[in-house]
Amino acid sequence: MATKINVSKGAGLFRSWDLRPVNRPLIINKTKIMALTEELKREDSLASLRNAVFRLERNLQSVKEDKAGVLNIDSNGDTITISQKFIFEELNQIAESKTLERAKYYVERLEKALGEVRTSRINDINLNRWKEYDDIRTDSLWIIDKRDNTGVHTAGYWGNFIPQIPNQMLKRYTKKGEWVLDPFVGCGTTLIESQRLGRNGIGVELQESSAQKARELIAYEPNKYGVIAEVVTGDSQGIDYRAALKKHNQTSVQLLIMHPPYFDIIKFSNDRRDLSNASSVDEFLEMMSRVVDNASAILDKGRYCVLVIGDKYSRGEWIPLGFLTMDVILQQGFILKSIIVKNFEETTGKRNQKELWRYRALVGGFYIFKHEYIFVFKKK
Ligand SMILES: C[S@@+](CC[C@H](N)C(=O)[O-])C[C@H]1O[C@@H](n2cnc3c(N)ncnc32)[C@H](O)[C@@H]1O
Incomplete structure (x- = not known):
């Protein structure tokens, strides 16, 4: 099932595209993605930050599927594996922010999710990317x-x-x-x-x-x-x-x-x-x-x-x-x-x-x- 992402009437911009099935792993070049999020942080208006987010999303969208069924954006060098659903949801949240300050807060959160692993003493769940764990039940x-x-x-x-x-x-x-x-x-x-x-x-x-x-x-x-x-x-x-x-x-x-x-x-x-x-x-x-x-x-x-x-x-x-x-x-x-x-x-x-x-x-x-x-x- 494909997920439709709409962004965002409130932002004065409207995009709509189909994503490939949710939770596919994206293999991302760590240095490149961190450089891109650094750029996002330097934007000085909400409009330019949103445009930068859209460019990044298009970049991720164009990633080809390789034979192993894994999507990758240049897997040379230091890479991180992240679910496609997770990163698009985070980027959408940035684009939908009502203020520049809020948007930058979400960029920083994304940077942490990409760069740092935070686990508790009792399992390997990366709490900085907790939204990725759709498979873990938390209801009684x-x-x-x-x-x-x-x-x-x-x-x-x-x-x-x-x-x-x-x-x-x-x-x-x-x-x-x-x-x-x-x-x-x-x-x-x-x-x-x-x-x-x-x-x-x-x-x-x-x-x-x-x-x-x-x-x-x-x-x-x-x-x-x-x-x-x-x-x-x-x-x-x-x-x-x-x-x-x-x-x-x-x-x-x-x-x-x-x-x-x-x-x-x-x-x-x-x-x-x-x-x-x-x-x-x-x-x-x-x-x-x-x-x-x-x-x-x-x-x-x-x-x-x-x-x-x-x-x-x-x-x-x-x-x-x-x-x-x-x-x-x-x-x-x-x-x-x-x-x-x-x-x-x-x-x-x-x-x-x-x-x-x-x-x-x-x-x-x-x-x-x-x-x-x-x-x-x-x-x-
Ligand atoms: C409900 S079954 C467990 C099934 C297991 N969870 C599975 O998925 O295969 C309970 C098991 O406990 C074993 N059992 C009963 N009394 C035991 C004891 N005192 N020490 C070790 N095993 C015992 C039984 O032979 C039975 O295989």
Whole structure:
């Protein structure tokens, strides 16, 4: 879809052109673009500054697309990569300014965005170019209708989460080269995603067959950043994480992603140590408490812990498993940062029985589950 940019009746000038699809990367020669923004700052009237902006926009417009699908404006020398949408929006804002002073303020902001990288302690998001990150969610309601099934990601493992969850969390709460721990790794969704994003990962799985499946999938996933993704077979309640990390000369992790069984909704094995075999909700919470206690010991202070979980019904009663588990984590030295509600994918079984579930809901006075939670905590 092409984006139409109109600038600006208020400026006394009117342009209209079609941009190529949004968020294409432009590779720009850094020295040249910085010289052009310096020139913008020297303009002494709003009209001449606008004209200079338009010339710059035309210059960027005429950039040819090369074979790799990347637009570039002379990639010799020191270059920066910037999204086309971002730079055009910034230039438009400059052109639409009502005063010269305001326009120059926006030029300076653009200069910073082009010249300086400003990140926080916990991720690689360049805050000087935060508008470029259209892919990062910041709302607490997630409606995701399509599972990412690219590469080795598979919906084949019963009870795995959609890759978009670890993808968002890793981009938001880790930097490249840092370490994530997933104590319930299943078929390895978190580690496939961490490998893709250039983060190292350790995953623990009780069932050897699932751990092996995860290892095979990870081995098929390209590893362009050369990171580590190790799956250890074991019980997350007592496993020695320090020993697992020591092998890689590490002592801690920077993100914890937990996607435990939702108590007994899916039975993953007959193993007594499996959280899906807890004899009661209380026992499930005790087991979770041990998992959190063990894992949080190796999570750096000030870093994040993510819990993905849903609620359940039992004998006509809604069991708020999500909030009960949230409480367990809050008692272990964490503060709550967010509760995200995410729509629930309909399983084929549920889809086939849709009418029956609706009838049951009407008779039983309940609502059919359509959501689960992503709780985000920060270690104190
Ligand atoms: C909801 S699934 C996680 C799925 C995973 N997020 C994925 O995308 O593949 C929960 C997993 O926890 C494992 N599990 C249950 N109890 C465990 C324990 N005590 N230690 C380690 N893994 C356990 C189960 O075998 C199951 O694979």
